Amino acid sequence: MLPKIARESLLELCRRMFVIxxxxxxxxxxxxxxxxxxxxxxxxxxEATGVPAISCLRADDYLFTTHRNHGHLLARGAEPKKLFAExxxxxxxxxxxxxxxxxxxxxxxGFLHSSGVVAGIIPLSTGTAYAAKAQxxxxxxxxxxxxxxxxxxxxxxxxxxxxxxxxxxxxxxENNGKYGAGRAVAATQxxxxxxxxxxxxxxxxxxxxxxxxxxxxxxxxxxVSEAVEKIRRGEGPQFIEAQTVRYPGSETNWxxxxxxxxxxxxxxxxxxxxxxREWYRSCDPLLIxxxxxxxxxxxxxxxxxxxxxxxxxxxxxxxxxxxxxxYPKPQEAERNFFxxx
Amino acid sequence: xxxxxxxxxKFEALDEIMAADxxxxxxxxxxxxxxxxxxxxxxxxxxxxxxxxxxxxxxLGFCGLATGAAxxxxxxxxxxxxxxxxxxxxxxxxxxxxxxxxxxxxxxxVPVVFHLFHGLRGGGAAQHSGSPQAxxxxxxxxxxxxxSSPRDVKGLLKSAVASDNPTIFVDHTRLLDxxxxxPENDKPIPFGVADVKRAGRxxxxxxxxxxxxxxxxxxxxxxxxxxxxxxxxxxxxxxxDLPTILQSVEKTHRVVIADETxxxxxxxxxxxxxxxxSGFDKLKAPIRRVxxxxxxxxxxxxxxxxIGPSEERIINAVRAAVR
Numbered sequence: 006m007l008p009k010i011a012r013e014s015l016l017e018l019c020r021r022m023f024v025i026x027x028x029x030x031x032x033x034x035x036x037x038x039x040x041x042x043x044x045x046x047x048x049x050x051x052e053a054t055g056v057p058a059i060s061c062l063r064a065d066d067y068l069f070t071t072h073r074n075h076g077h078l079l080a081r082g083a084e085p086k087k088l089f090a091e092x093x094x095x096x097x098x099x100x101x102x103x104x105x106x107x108x109x110x111x112x113x114x115g116f117l118h119s120s121g122v123v124a125g126i127i128p129l130s131t132g133t134a135y136a137a138k139a140q141x142x143x144x145x146x147x148x149x150x151x152x153x154x155x156x157x158x159x160x161x162x163x164x165x166x167x168x169x170x171x172x173x174x175x176x177x178x179e180n181n182g183k184y185g186a187g188r189a190v191a192a193t194q195x196x197x198x199x200x201x202x203x204x205x206x207x208x209x210x211x212x213x214x215x216x217x218x219x220x221x222x223x224x225x226x227x228x229v230s231e232a233v234e235k236i237r238r239g240e241g242p243q244f245i246e247a248q249t250v251r252y253p254g255s256e257t258n259w260x261x262x263x264x265x266x267x268x269x270x271x272x273x274x275x276x277x278x279x280x281x282r283e284w285y286r287s288c289d290p291l292l293i294x295x296x297x298x299x300x301x302x303x304x305x306x307x308x309x310x311x312x313x314x315x316x317x318x319x320x321x322x323x324x325x326x327x328x329x330x331x332y333p334k335p336q337e338a339e340r341n342f343f344x345x346x
Numbered sequence: 347x348x349x350x351x352x353x354x355x356k357f358e359a360l361d362e363i364m365a366a367d368x369x370x371x372x373x374x375x376x377x378x379x380x381x382x383x384x385x386x387x388x389x390x391x392x393x394x395x396x397x398x399x400x401x402x403x404x405x406l407g408f409c410g411l412a413t414g415a416a417x418x419x420x421x422x423x424x425x426x427x428x429x430x431x432x433x434x435x436x437x438x439x440x441x442x443x444x445x446x447x448x449x450x451x452x453x454x455x456v457p458v459v460f461h462l463f464h465g466l467r468g469g470g471a472a473q474h475s476g477s478p479q480a481x482x483x484x485x486x487x488x489x490x491x492x493x494s495s496p497r498d499v500k501g502l503l504k505s506a507v508a509s510d511n512p513t514i515f516v517d518h519t520r521l522l523d524x525x526x527x528x529p530e531n532d533k534p535i536p537f538g539v540a541d542v543k544r545a546g547r548x549x550x551x552x553x554x555x556x557x558x559x560x561x562x563x564x565x566x567x568x569x570x571x572x573x574x575x576x577x578x579x580x581x582x583x584x585x586x587d588l589p590t591i592l593q594s595v596e597k598t599h600r601v602v603i604a605d606e607t608x609x610x611x612x613x614x615x616x617x618x619x620x621x622x623x624s625g626f627d628k629l630k631a632p633i634r635r636v637x638x639x640x641x642x643x644x645x646x647x648x649x650x651x652x653i654g655p656s657e658e659r660i661i662n663a664v665r666a667a668v669r
Contacts, residue, residue, distance in 0.1 A: 108450070118417060125438070
């Protein structure tokens with residue numbers, strides 16, 4: 006369903022989902038052509054979780070994310086050209102080329118540190134929450150991580166701390182393994198956890214936890230809004246598991262694009278290779294969102310196509326910027342690893 | 347000049363730091379381990395209740411919490427108590443805190459202090475006697491302070507909290523009762539400035555932490571044989587003051603390095619390498635290391651005493667160096 010927000014806000018969510026989709030789809034050929042070499046992870050298929058969830062936050066809230074951070078940064082409004090430049094290791098990158106895909110940050114947007122260790126950010130998120138509580142500034146922290154993060158011991162230690170000290174933090178677990186596309190529905194999780202459902206783990210620490218469909222933008226928006234409100238009222242941490250179906254392009258070690266997205270796919274998937282077709286037909290959250298916008302008469306197909314065309318051209322310009330951005334000087338490697346007081 | 351016990355100087359520093367800066371929070375521990383003086387922590391606890399946290403036994407969790415809080419503008423001081431416990435928090439200290447500033451392209455500062463008691467404490471056995479400072483010296487991005495006197499603990503603790511970088515504060519329980527001069531209103535001691543604890547012409551003994559005190563006793567004994575040892579205390583490992591050490595070597599031409607990390611890849615190994623690289627022409631004898639022997643720390647008193655950098659081992663190393 007659609008979030009219960011004004012039409013212009015719905016279209017803004019749509020724009021940001023397109024930004025993420027076309028950003029990620031543009032990365033794959035850049036990698037395959039050797040423009041950058043590091044490992045990277047796509048957010049395709051999770052747009053209806055990150056975009057509405059992040060739209061519920063205040064401008065001064067803190068966010069932590071993992072190796073799969075591109076979508077979160079873009080949803081919050083990070084400049085695609087600077088994120089591309091960072092992934093390409095260029096001087097104009099968000100982190101001046103020192104972080105790469107795993108560690109892209111945007112402190113002005115509340116992203117202070119992105120960790121490539123799956124549960125690394127979970128204790129850190131209790132820290133910004135602890136600081137905000139001490140400083141009484143009303144900021145909350147949203148910690149975005151995958152289901153695999155729960156397998157590391159840092160997660161339960163942090164849940165215990167967050168609960169004991171009633172810290173203002175939302176743990177938003179994105180489980181992108183609801184069932185692998187083309188696999189049996191019975192294969193319920195990509196993670197290897199004896200705790201099932203995953204919400205049992207935070208509940209053990211008395212953290213209110215719920216499991217929702219992460220492909221349903223309206224449900225995500227409603228659930229996150231409510232959780233954020235409770236956290237801001239001082240009720241302590243909340244946990245949400247948003248389930249999505251893994252993008253077929255993320256099933257391999259190095260990402261692929263089974264079929265480049267365009268608006269028309271929302272109504273006709275016959276051009277998608279058969280192996281991936283079912284995912285685009287029923288699990289692609291962007292296409293679901295587009296169909297809902299049209300069915301609810303919030304936008305016409307033509308309007309959506311126009312938005313998409315604009316974003317495709319913006320993304321192409323952002324790629325151009327990044328490809329032409331210089332590499333940092335080699336000597337920069339030996340500089341700036343200590344802060345000067 | 348005023349004379350204070352080491353633990354008194356340390357608590358005077360903590361009190362002054364807490365009073366001067368509302369951003370400072372103390373997380374875990376008593377900063378005195380199981381010392382009989384640990385009741386003094388209660389005074390601080392009552393004075394600054396709102397800025398005290400006694401978390402569960404979750405080193406990984408609360409070191410991460412402190413690191414995150416530092417990113418958001420607090421200046422937490424975490425007491426890991428026993429140095430070996432930092433191994434439980436390794437991912438947050440070595441992989442998150444140490445890397446954050448560089449990895450963010452110099453945008454995210456992490457002004458957190460991790461305080462710990464390292465080394466041989468008498469019956470600590472293998473799991474409570476660790477000296478993790480050598481391993482931590484191998485993690486670029488961390489500053490490491492390692493005091494050896496009442497005046498230094500106060501001055502270095504103030505600089506550690508003022509630093510915008512994650513800092514390891516390496517303390518030793520055997521220092522807590524040592525007495526020494528601590529001037530009123532003493533200035534913070536800047537990082538990267540070594541201190542010549544005893545002047546001498548015949549040999550440079552570089553020592554850290556409690557081993558400075560052992561080296562000073564060894565130097566007094568050696569003086570009776572006519573050997574004058576110069577005892578140099580780097581006071582911080584990161585940043586490291588090589589020029590002061592080379593100045594001493596220029597004068598003595600002989601070097602003994604004494605400290606409690608294990609010998610292989612230890613603090614002594616790194617200092618020896620730096621002197622060999624930059625001051626080989628000044629040396630008239632091989633550099634000698636007196637480190638903790640490369641074995642897990644045994645429990646029984648004579649076994650523990652046998653492996654540490656004792657006065658006797660330092661004296662023997664100096665005699666060999668000046669021969």
